[in-house]
Amino acid sequence: MTNDERCHRHMSSDSSCPVCHYPFETVLHALRDCDAAQEIWLQILPEALLRPFFDCNLQQWISCNLSATMVDPLSTLPWKLVFVSLAWQIWKRRNDLVFQDSSSMSYMAVISRSLAWARRYFEGATARQPPSV
Secondary structure (H helix, E strand, C coil): CCHHHHHHCCCCCCCCCCCCCCCCCCHHHHHHHCHHHHHHHHHHCCHHHHHHHCCCCHHHHHHHHHHCCCECCCCCCEHHHHHHHHHHHHHHHHHHHHHHCCCCCCHHHHHHHHHHHHHHHHHHHHHHCCCCC
16 A cells, blocks of 8 residues: 555555655555656656656556557567566565665666566567467
């Protein structure tokens, strides 16, 4: 849960982001809008997605990125795999800070680990596909 959700459930009195101290840590804030998350996205985001990436709500943001058919120019992986892997690693990094008081992973390490996970998944999925006739 984000701090905003924890506040709504009376599990916390502080709804702010533990990373950048924005007053309301929502899912979209934690994964995309927080300074720490933006730093990561801006390093890898394809130019074609830059404008719409930061201009939509949570549902649109997820839907747009999961339905993208483009290939990430830096990694040559399908963008949707890169997107999911980065979102997961950003969430894990945030949780390490919140629950273990540790934010030792640099943004470059987050990107590197995300790309490695996406590549492993892609190669495994490609190897399991039946040959074309």
